[in-house]
Amino acid sequence: MKISMNMKFAAILLAMVFTTSALGICGVAHSQDLRGTVSASGSTALLPLLKTAQEEFQNAYPNVTVNIAGGGSFVGQNQVASGAVNIGDSDVDLSPDLQGKGLVAHMVVGIPFVFIVNHDVTVNNLSRQQYVGIFTGKITNWSQVGGKDERITIIHRAQSSGSRKTISYVVLKGAAFTDNAVIQDSNGAVRSAIASTPGSIGYVDAAYVDQSVKPLAYNGVGYCIDNVANKTYPVYTVGRMFTKGQPAPEVMAFINYVTSKEFQHKYAMKLGFVPLYRL
Numbered sequence: 001m002k003i004s005m006n007m008k009f010a011a012i013l014l015a016m017v018f019t020t021s022a023l024g025i026c027g028v029a030h031s032q033d034l035r036g037t038v039s040a041s042g043s044t045a046l047l048p049l050l051k052t053a054q055e056e057f058q059n060a061y062p063n064v065t066v067n068i069a070g071g072g073s074f075v076g077q078n079q080v081a082s083g084a085v086n087i088g089d090s091d092v093d094l095s096p097d098l099q100g101k102g103l104v105a106h107m108v109v110g111i112p113f114v115f116i117v118n119h120d121v122t123v124n125n126l127s128r129q130q131y132v133g134i135f136t137g138k139i140t141n142w143s144q145v146g147g148k149d150e151r152i153t154i155i156h157r158a159q160s161s162g163s164r165k166t167i168s169y170v171v172l173k174g175a176a177f178t179d180n181a182v183i184q185d186s187n188g189a190v191r192s193a194i195a196s197t198p199g200s201i202g203y204v205d206a207a208y209v210d211q212s213v214k215p216l217a218y219n220g221v222g223y224c225i226d227n228v229a230n231k232t233y234p235v236y237t238v239g240r241m242f243t244k245g246q247p248a249p250e251v252m253a254f255i256n257y258v259t260s261k262e263f264q265h266k267y268a269m270k271l272g273f274v275p276l277y278r279l
Contacts, residue, residue, distance in 0.1 A: 035063035036250040042069075042076015042089035043162050044186040045111050045205035046239045048271050050089065053258045060257075064250045070186055073162025077103070080242050086251045088242040091162025091205075092169075105240045106255050109264060110274030112206040112236040113166060114223045116191065116213040120198045123147040125217035131171050134201060137178030142199065153200040154181035155193045163187060166237040167203050207272035225269050229278045236274065 040050065047070055054066040071079075073090035080088030081101050091111055094103055115131065117123070123145055126134075133139035134152055143149045156177075157164040168177065182197075184190045187204040194200045195212040206223055209215050215223060218235055227233035241255055257263055264275040 034061050034250050034253055036065075036248060038064060038066045038087065038251050038254045039085040040066070040068045040076070040087035040089055040241070041071050041079050041085045042087075043073045043091050043239060044070040044188070045073075045091050045113075045163050045207070046089045046108065047187075048207040049109060049239075049267065049273055050258065052267050052271065053254070053263065056263070057254055057257050061250070061253065064253070066254060072158065072160035072185070073165070074160045077242055080244055083244065086243065086247065087255070090240045090242060091237050092165045093240070094242065102244050103242045104244075105242055106259065107276060108239040108241050108259055109268055109276060110228060110236055110279045111166075111239045112223055112225075112228050112233065112272070112274060113163065113170075113203050114206050114209050114235070115201060115203050115216045115218065116194055116209060117201045117216060118194055118196075118198050119214050121147060121150070121201070121214065123216065125220055127219055128171060131218070132173075132175055135167070135172060135177055136175050137180055150199045153197055154178065155184060155190055155197065155200050155202040156181055157187075157190065158183050158185065162237070163203065163205065167235075170235055170237070205272065209272070225274055225278070228274050238276075238279065239273075 047068065050068050054068055058064060058066055073092055074095055076088035076090050077095055077098055079085045081098050081103060094105065115126070121142060123142060126145060130139065130145050135154060139145060140152055141149065142152055182193060184193055187208045190202045191204050191208050191213055194202050218233065221227055221233050223233055228236050241258070243251065247255065259276065261277060268275040
């Protein structure tokens with residue numbers, strides 16, 4: 001029996017449909033196929049971005065639950081190393097004592113940091129040397145840096161904080177922080193304490209700067225995304241998500257979602273971060 005060209009074309013088209021369907025089932029998992037729980041802890045600097053990603057990701061993948069907690073960068077690194085969480089969020093590179101533990105760094109986003117003060121402080125800009133003087137305890141009154149006669153109160157983070165480590169590395173360059181400071185456990189807590197404490201100064205990542213506090217310039221350059229991208233504003237780090245060994249599919253899917261150009265283009269700059277493609 002002869003088969004017409006139309007019948008042959010229909011048969012080929014039908015075969016292509018079945019092949020495509022099979023690839024869809026056996027290839028990349030659809031949102032309804034991906035399921036499980038993703039747990040992450042660590043950097044509070046990354047929380048504004050990751051909380052947004054958590055909500056968006058769970059909408060796209062309804063069978064995956066994402067749990068995100070803070071605690072500080074080195075807490076996150078230690079918890080992922082011990083297997084307590086799937087992802088350790090960090091502002092800084094891997095701690096030396098965790099080298100060789102099988103942890104893999106996934107670069108996430110640029111995290112700019114901003115020095116903030118209480119609104120009663122009249123100074124608008126400080127040089128790097130003046131920041132070093134304040135945070136090492138050599139400068140103790142705002143009148144020493146062109147402000148009014150008022151005692152300086154330092155409010156910043158604990159040693160487990162990647163934010164503190166970033167400021168130590170980028171600004172203090174190895175000089176020791178003074179012990180005469182008020183310690184808070186998160187960026188949000190630092191901001192709240194500075195907003196209510198006259199004469200106070202501290203640092204938070206840019207995502208936490210709001211009208212309750214006053215941002216200062218650094219060496220005459222104010223913070224903005226463009227100034228970080230063109231390297232005129234140097235106070236920033238690159239956020240990382242550490243995993244141990246080969247991540248489970250749902251864990252890798254969440255990391256890929258956060259680091260995707262689409263997600264970063266939509267949310268990173270809006271939330272005060274610098275997309276990876278602009279660094």
